[in-house]
Amino acid sequence: MKLHFDVALCVRAKSKFSTCTKCMDAAKGIVELQENLPSFKAGTGIEAAACVGACPTEAFSLSDFSTTEFFFNFLDSKVRLISPKLNVPCISVLSVEHLISLALASEEPVVLDLASYEEGSSVLEIIRQRIEEANFILSAFSDKRLETNSDEETSIASNDQESAPSRREFLSNASLKGALKHKKAFDEAVEEGELQVFEIADDVIAKIKDKHLPNKRKILFTTLKHAGVPDTFEVLPEEEVSFTSQKFVDEGCTNCQICYRICPTGALSTDKKFSLIHFDAMLCVKCHLCHDVCEPDAIHLQPGYEIKEFFEPTQRTLAAFEIKRCHECGNPFTYTGGEQVCPRCMLEEEEAMILHENAKKRREGREE
Ligand code: SF4
Ligand code: SF4
Ligand code: SF4
Numbered sequence: 001m002k003l004h005f006d007v008a009l010c011v012r013a014k015s016k017f018s019t020c021t022k023c024m025d026a027a028k029g030i031v032e033l034q035e036n037l038p039s040f041k042a043g044t045g046i047e048a049a050a051c052v053g054a055c056p057t058e059a060f061s062l063s064d065f066s067t068t069e070f071f072f073n074f075l076d077s078k079v080r081l082i083s084p085k086l087n088v089p090c091i092s093v094l095s096v097e098h099l100i101s102l103a104l105a106s107e108e109p110v111v112l113d114l115a116s117y118e119e120g121s122s123v124l125e126i127i128r129q130r131i132e133e134a135n136f137i138l139s140a141f142s143d144k145r146l147e148t149n150s151d152e153e154t155s156i157a158s159n160d161q162e163s164a165p166s167r168r169e170f171l172s173n174a175s176l177k178g179a180l181k182h183k184k185a186f187d188e189a190v191e192e193g194e195l196q197v198f199e200i201a202d203d204v205i206a207k208i209k210d211k212h213l214p215n216k217r218k219i220l221f222t223t224l225k226h227a228g229v230p231d232t233f234e235v236l237p238e239e240e241v242s243f244t245s246q247k248f249v250d251e252g253c254t255n256c257q258i259c260y261r262i263c264p265t266g267a268l269s270t271d272k273k274f275s276l277i278h279f280d281a282m283l284c285v286k287c288h289l290c291h292d293v294c295e296p297d298a299i300h301l302q303p304g305y306e307i308k309e310f311f312e313p314t315q316r317t318l319a320a321f322e323i324k325r326c327h328e329c330g331n332p333f334t335y336t337g338g339e340q341v342c343p344r345c346m347l348e349e350e351e352a353m354i355l356h357e358n359a360k361k362r363r364e365g366r367e368e
Pocket of ligand 2: 249252253254255256257258259260290293294295296297298299
């Protein structure tokens with residue numbers, strides 16, 4: 001099982017200003033920055049699984065294991081234990097969104113086998129944090145929770161008479177045939193190698209421009225549609241929700257158009273005249289790119305995340321601009337008052353004035 005990186009999906013490929021380090025933080029010492037892009041040694045596999053679950057845009061994946069397929073196959077099966085001994089290469093491949101969706105979509109409580117991990121290991125810490133976040137968010141609108149087990153419980157679950165046929169059924173599922181193959185591959189030695197350098201080739205550039213909503217977000221969308229709507233909607237602290245956000249734009253915005261052009265998912269958008277900034281919170285993956293590219297630092301995270309957005313997604317208008325045609329060149333531009341001349345023509349006019357003044361001074365000098 002090998003780690004796969006789709007450079008076109010990485011926000012660092014979209015802009016050199018991106019500060020995203022989620023994959024590197026999750027797989028410390030395995031995924032590193034090389035020429036401003038994540039990099040890892042050829043042959044890296046399961047030991048970097050945590051970066052798969054951490055990447056907001058699903059740029060990382062593991063060969064032969066699809067988190068999306070796992071989600072549906074798990075729900076189809078009767079097994080309610082998620083374990084590296086049974087059905088996942090490592091629990092850390094699952095994102096917080098996956099965990100919330102699994103808990104919501106399952107009628108029986110979902111149990112995560114933490115007993116298979118070494119106490120004190122960084123991967124266990126990451127998995128615990130994700131479970132904690134998922135349960136905290138779930139507590140705002142549902143009584144469902146993810147559960148974890150102890151060593152003893154794991155062995156009971158594995159030997160349980162009831163669960164044995166379910167497990168066979170689970171593993172015999174056609175699309176999970178690969179699971180056993182994966183398990184064998186887990187033990188394969190990892191080839192040592194140099195850090196790979198990923199290039200942004202022409203075909204990658206075309207793909208970079210595409211807006212792409214990760215499958216994990218589509219899964220969450222679908223799951224929430226079937227979940228009961230709470231009577232009241234809570235507002236959670238922004239920092240407690242790692243995978244989506246709500247935003248506002250202040251008066252420093254110059255409508256430079258960069259944030260909504262560069263947003264990888266289409267959460268930020270505009271109209272035909274570029275006269276608005278629209279925002280769909282449920283499409284935002286909190287990659288931070290819009291903040292990183294905003295020169296006047298005009299786009300901000302809202303301090304609270306409104307859970308209402310999960311059940312009644314809205315498109316908010318974060319900013320509206322007056323668009324006028326430039327009296328000089330005829331092109332539309334964001335009008336902020338004063339002369340109806342676009343910034344480019346204004347600049348050209350200023351430069352022409354300076355040249356004219358300099359020429360005048362030279363002429364006057366000669367005449368004296
Ligand atoms: S977008 Fe994904 S791959 Fe790119 S830097 Fe962020 S976490 Fe890493
Ligand atoms: S919020 Fe920032 S990046 Fe977006 S249009 Fe305004 S100035 Fe440009
Ligand atoms: S709105 Fe900003 S943080 Fe959200 S997905 Fe778009 S660029 Fe990333």
